[in-house]
Every structure is written in structure tokens, then in C-alpha cells.
Amino acid sequence: MRLLVAALESELVAFPVELEGFDRLVTGPGKLQAAYALTRALDAAPYDEVVVVGTAGAIDPLLSASVYEIDGAIQHDVTDIDGIVGQHVSLPPRVDLERDGVTIATGDHFVDDAEAVEVIRPLGAGLVDMETYAYIWVAQQFGVPIRVLKAVSDRAQDGAITDWHATVAACSRKLRDRIRADYGV
Template sequence: MKLLVAALDSELVAFPEDLPGFERLVTGPGKLKATFALTRALDAGTYDEILVVGTAGALDESVASGVHEINWTFQHDVINEEGVRGEHVSMPQRMDLSDGDMVIATGDSFIDDADAVQLILALGGRLVDMESYAYAWVAAQFGVPIRIWKAVSDRAQDDANTTWTEAVTACSHQLRERLRDAYGV
């Protein structure tokens, strides 16, 4: 059995409630909610794979719209004991996932301004979200393979929150089509 994970119900609007071969988990937004919900699910059940679907803001102008598979993730909103941004005091600097095509920066705030975008780009992020690092870290603790697919919902600039609200349904449909193509369900 696989576990289909999203932060918000709205990211799964295009997905049927019952999807053969998948159980469904909605964690809530942010790193703590993602960590708690996924930990509980993995502690209670056995899964051969986790598939995370959701939306992300594009930081890099060259990032195409559509669905991207994450190859590694890091936390953009942490600072280590030496003052280095993007490095946690005791957690891995980055979580490697797959042969995906994209790096995603995770943090607990919604990014919608140019200064924050430039800071995260300088750290290596091309997409931004609020959960991917947490999902990847929890999956690693349980030894469960994880894939993360993110649909570009906005450009993480002015009014990105409004753009995201309007785009989330379209992103859900793109993600559903990707799942259909990859898993045949």
C-alpha cells in the first residue's frame, strides 16, 4: 500500500476519495503539522512508498509551470550555531530524495516578496513550500521511500497568496493527471 500525502484538502480536490493502492493523508500546513501527521501515519501503518502531492511557489523565473519531482529539499528558515542560514543546528542540511528535476526550500512562512525570494535563491532553492523537508525527514526516519511532486502555483512574489488560492484547483488536476500517468490509477 502507498500513502498519498498532501498538506491541504484543496490540493487533493481532483483526486477521488478512494484511489486503488493508496491511503490518503492530509497533514495540515507547515513543518510541525506535517511532521506530526506523517509520523503518526507511519507509526500506525505499513507503506511501501509515500507520494506527496501539492503546490509550490516558483522562485526562479526559468522554472516552467506544471508538475516537478523534487530531488532534494532544505530548510530556508533555519540558522546554525555559526549563523549560517539554511543550515539547522542538529538536522541534516538537506534531504536527498530521487532523480527529480527540482530543489525545494521549505519554511514555515508563505513567501510572497522579492527580498525573501532572493535570499532563498541564494541558498539554492528553485521552488518553495512549507512541508517537503519535514515529509522527507520523517520518511527517512521510518525507512520508507518518498517521492514529492509539486505543481507550480505562483511565482512567490507580490500577491502570491491570492494567486495560490486561484491556482490550487488547476494544480490539483495537473497532479492527478501525473499520478494517473505514473501509476495507472
């Protein structure tokens, strides 16, 4: 059995409530809610794979409005004791999935301004979201394989939240099509 995970119900609007071979988990937004909900789910039942779907802002101007496989995650909203942005005091600076894909920068706020993008982009990510680092870290602690698919909903610039609201349903349809193609359900 696989676990289909999304931060928000709206990211799953195109998915049937019952999807053969998958349980479903909506965690809520942000790293803490993501870590808590996924930890509870993985502690309660054995899963063969965690499959995360959701939206992300594109901070790499070369990324189109498509669905991307995530190859790893960093945190853009942490600073270590030496003041180095992107370095956590006790967590690894990057969690890897050993897949070909795009790196995502996770933080506990919705990125929607050009100045924030200019700070995050040099950290090496092409996308931003609010949960992926936590999902990957938790799944790895449980030894459960994890796959993350993200649909670009906005450009993480001024007005991005308006763009997100306008595109989340279309992103969900793209993600549903990808799951159908990759898993045959």
C-alpha cells in the same frame, strides 16, 4: 499500499476520495504539522511508498507552471549557532531523494515577496513550500521510500497568496493527471 500525502485538502480536490492502492493523508500546513501527521501515519501502518503531492512557489524564473519531481529539500527558515542561514543546529542541511528533479526550500511561512525570494534563491532551490523537508526527513527515519511531486501555483512574489487561491484547483488537476500517468490509477 502507498500513502498519498498533501498538506491541504484543496491540493487534493481533483483526486477521488478513494484511490486504488493508496491511503490518503492531509497533514495541515507547515513543518511541524507535516512531521507530526506523517510520523503518526507511518507508525500506525506499513507503507511501500509515500507519495506527496502539493503546490509550490517557483523562485527560479526558468521554471514554468508545471509539475516537478523533487530531488531534495533544504530549509530556508533556519539558522545555526554560527548564524549560517539554511543550516540547522541538529538536522542535515539537505535531505536528498536521489532522483532527477528540482530542489525545494521549505519554511514555515508562505513566501510572497520579492525580498524573501532574493534571500532564498542563493541557497540553491528552484521552488519553495512549507512541508517537503519534514515529509522527506520523517519518511527517511522510517526507511520508507518517498516521492514528492509539486505543481507551481505562484511565483512567490508580491500577491502570491492571491495567485495560489486562484490556481490551487488547476494544480490539483495537473497533479491528478501525473499520478494517473505514473501509477495507472
